Structure formats: C-alpha cells, structure tokens
Amino acid sequence: MALEKCQAEWEELEKEFQQLQETHKIYKQKLDELTNLQTICSSSISKQKKSFSDLKHSFHLCKRTKNADELEIIRNIECQIKERKNVFFDMEAYLPKKNGLYLNLVLGNVNVTLLSNQAKFAYKDEYEKFKLYLTIILLLGAITCRFLLNYRVTDEIFNFLLVWYYCTLTIRESILISNGSRIKGWWVSHHYVSTFLSGVMLTWPDGLMYQMFRNQFLAFSIYQSFVQFLQYYYQSGCLYRLRALGERNHLDLTVEGFQSWMWRGLTFLLPFLFFGHFWQLYNALTLFGLSRHTECKEWQVFMLALTFLLLFLGNFLTTLKVVHQKFHKNKDKARKKE
Template sequence: MMTDMATERSRSTVEEEVERVVEQSKELHEAAASLISKASKEAQILRLRALSVDTSILKLRSSIDSLLSHRRLDPKLADKLEDELNRARCILDDGEASSFLPGKAQGRFLKMFIGPIDVRATRKDVQLKVKQEYNRFRDRTAFLFLLFPSALLVLRSWIWNRCLPAFPVQLYQAWLLFLYTGLALRENILRVNGSDIRSWWIYHHYCAMAMALVSLTWEIKGQPNCVEKQRGVELFLQWAMMQGVAMLLQNRYQRQRLYTRIALGKAKRMDVVWGETAGVDGQLWLLCPILFVLQGFEAYVGLLLLQTAFVGVVSEWQVIFCGILLILMAVGNFENTVQTLVAKSRFKAKMKKSKSKQEFD
C-alpha cells in the first residue's frame, strides 16, 4: 500500500514538473518572439534614419559642388565642409550604424555556391573578422604561390630530367582552382559587407578559376620533345613564382597604406587594397615595375601558348583557351593598374593645388 502511494506521488510530481516545463517553454517563446518583434521594429526605424543621413550627405556634397562651380562659396569653407562630411561619412560607414545602410545585392556567384542566404553581418566586429580572415588567407596563399611552382621547377631539373609528370602539375592546378575560388567567395562576401574592392579583381579571379579548371584537362605530354611541348608550362610556373613575390610585397605594403588611409579618415575599416598600386610613393617605385613586368610576362605566356597551338606543337583546345584567358587577364590588369595610377596622380595634384592655395592666401 505504501509503495503504491509513493509511486502515485512520484507520478504526480513528474506530471507537474512536465507541465511546469511546458509552461516555461511557452513563456520563453512568447518573450523571445516579443523581443525579436521589438528589435525588428527598432531596426527598421534605425534603417530609415541611416538612409536619411546617407541621402543628406549626398545632397550636401552636391550642393557644395554646385555652389563652388558658381563661385558662391568660399573654397576654404568648402574644404572645411567637405572634411566634416567625410568625417560624418566615416562615422556612418565605419560604425555600428553601417549594418543599417542599404547593402549591395549578392551576386550570382555567391548564390550559386551557398544559395539565397544573407551573408551580411549585422555587427561590426563580425564584419571585421571576415576581413581579417581574408587578409590571413591572402598571406598564407602568397607563400604557397611562391613555394609550389618553385618546388616543381627544382624537381623538374633535379629528378624528372626536365620533363614534368602530369600528376604534380594537375595537383598544382587543382590548388589554383581552390585558391581562386576561395578568393572570389571571400571578396564577394566583403563587397556585400561594405568593402570597396574593385569589380575587376573579382572578375580576374573568375577568369583564373576557369583557366585552372580547363588546365586540369590539359594533357601534359612527355617524350619525345618534352621540353618543347612543356615550354608553356615552364613559363607559367616561372610567372607564378614572380606572382608569389609580388603578392608578398603587395600584402605588406598595401596593408600599411590602408592603415594610413583609415587613420586619415580616407578609407573604411572594411575596405581592402585599391587595386595593385595602393602603396606609398617609395613603395610604388618598387611595385610598379614588378607589376608591369608580370603583366607583360603573363601576356607573353599567353601568346606563346597560342603560338604552340597554331604551329601544331600542342594543338589541344585547352591550350588556345588558356592562352586567350592569360592575354585578357594581362590586358585587364594593365588597364586597371594604369587607371589606379592616374587616379592617384590626379588626387595628389588636387592636394598640392589645394595646399598651394592655402599658402598663397
């Protein structure tokens, strides 16, 4: 009898506990739903306010330019007002309010890989972690970009009797496909989160992905005439070594330059390097010749591949495709580098003119 009563009491206690847990779950669900609804409404209000401030900055800049063009505003006052607007823009873009500004639409590339998922971070610290991971990825791959082709060329001379076997080269091309896909994904995510990265560099990585994918199917022929048939592969590996050195220099110099621009209020923390020439003056004297030589050598490798295809040494369609892509990428890189240098030169001329006016006054 006592055992039955104890069992009944235990069962009743368990039922009560279950009911209590269910009620707590319902209350927690309602509280969470209320909080989310409230946060959503407040976020919408902040989104409208951020859009209003952003529109006001654009209108004020347009008004200042219009007054200057009609000589209705003192240039000194205009410069001061521009500085204040730049400060407001940096506060808006570089602070927590940036997540409430309208973001760039996700491209087809991101949707193809991850689907219609919003990758925009709502918190600034998360956005900065995305950028830091991008920088770390570039640093790691720069060393591998230099090490991988160097090892292949050394082994080619020492062990493989100047005739590369197919597997190591295809392994390298597979790594290139992974590298450029990773860079393109990270750069698309950075753009969605407010980075100013130029579109060309993303398109350049699309072309490089296509070339790496096609070259995986490229038959690396051996003897006879192995050296002649693999001349394009040898030159491509030499170009990759030069690219690795340039990437190491770029990563160091451009990051230093970006830190300076952020400190001066001329760039946002989410920005990345402006093309390949965002260095300071002394660094540009070192980087520019390297970059132009690289671009010329890239075009030369592309022309050599086309030549080997048309004279019948290696006539596969992959050779023609890779040759055309290399030439297109070299031309695009050269054009973008020149545009960056011209923009930098104009900016420096504008700054010198403004400084000389202030000294004259």
C-alpha cells in the first residue's frame, strides 16, 4: 500500500513536471519575443530622434522665410517634437539601456531597468524608506557623538556611515533615473559632493584643527538631519496629494532642497533651508580661518572649506532660483486675472 501511494504521488509529480516544462518553454518563447520587441522599440526611438535632429536643422534654414503661415507651421511642428521627446522619455523608462559612466564603474554593464510599474514603485518606496531610516540613524549618531561619546573611534564610525549613506544614495538615484525618475540638476550633484565631503572628513586625522571644528560639524549634522526629516515628512504628503491630482509623476522623489512643486504648503520650510545653507557658508569660513592657523598642517582643512563653500553656493543659488521663478510666475498669473 505504501509503495502504491508513493508510485501514485510520483506519477502526479511527473504530470506536474511535464506541465512545468511546457510552461517554461512558452515562457522562454515570450522572453525572446519581449527581447525582440525591446530591440525594435529602441532602434525606432533612436531613428526618430535622429530624424528630429535633422528636421530641427532644416527648420533653422526655413525660418529665414518671412511667410507667416510657414513660420506658424514650423512652430507647431517644433511644439509637437518637444512633446514627442517627453513621450520617448516615458517609453525608454521601460526599455533596457546602457548604464551611465557612474553605474558602469560601480555595477558594470548590468541591466537595471525595471519592466513593470509595480517593480518601479516598490523600488522608489524602498529608496524613500532607506532615506528616512538613515536620516533618523544619522540624527541619533550625531547627537551621541556630540553630547555623549567624545571619542575618535565613534567619530570615525559616524563619518563612515555618512560616506556609505551618500554613496548608496547616488547609486540608487542613478538606478531610479534609468527607470524614468526625473531627478536632475543640482540636487543630484549635491549627493556626489556630500559623498566627497564625508570622505575627506573620514580621512582627517585627529589633532588640534580637528578638535576645533568637531563640535561645530556635529551640531551642523544634527541640524541637517533634523531638517531632512522635516522635508521628508512634509514633501511625501505633498507629493501624495499632487500624484492623486495627476500633477506629479509617480516616480517623483523627496529631495534635500526646494523645487517648484513644493511651493504650495511647504514654503514654511524655506527659513530652515536658508539657515542650513548659511551654516554651510559659516563652516566654510571657519575652515578657511583654520587653514591659516600656524598649527594647521592637514590638507583636509582647506579642501573641506572649498567643499562646504561649493555646497553653500549650489544649495543657496538653486533654492533662490526656484523661489525667484515661482514668484514671477505667480505675479504673471495675478496680472492675467486682472
């Protein structure tokens, strides 16, 4: 009886195995079809983009005409080309593409394109959670180093955590950009600069100069983590509302700075941001002063001063530009209503 039962179970497993083989065969066929379709779409998009480039050159020559009707036709086609480029951007988010230089250096030529919306959104949410959890950990770490543990070892652990955090952010953001997230401008470069700054802090040897700047840096880190936590909390709520209204892309992210979509309901963050920017300037000035100290022999002091100055200029000017543009846009809207 036991043998008959085992034999019947084996026959059942054999049937399931045969079905699995058939299903896997179909899966491989569909996979080949998918790969072929991806190749066709990618080559067609490349061809269209090249044709658009040639058309723009031809239109440049045609614009010399004084015929109003012809100029109107050219303007309409140029507007459609601009819209088509946005469509291509969305299409390419679902097609395999070559990695940029940074991802190639870090990951090699691995395809990082996520093919389904569900996978893209899951990765984006994981990125947001990672930022939130690490922001809280860094806040607690900075408080511990500043007020509880005045040891070089704990400072090194904290600085190493900063390096790892910003390095990981740059990799994750590069993957998100490959999958259609419209992260651009200074707020991408900002993380690369922060990675470099944290690396220099990590290599700064203990000494008089380090101790003179240590408490100021840790206090700044506490404030920065606190502001980043505030930004995440309020930006995520604002993004949720805008996505529900169809005004923002589902892959848009929270950032450390200020963007135009944050204007409604988030302007209260601006004083916190500007204060943080000027604290970066204060750090730069302090370090420039320390670099002229007679006891200063470390190259890290002057390098950190330049890096903090770069961060201040990038953050302050970008935020100021967004505020200026939004102010003028609101002013123009008010005039039209009148």
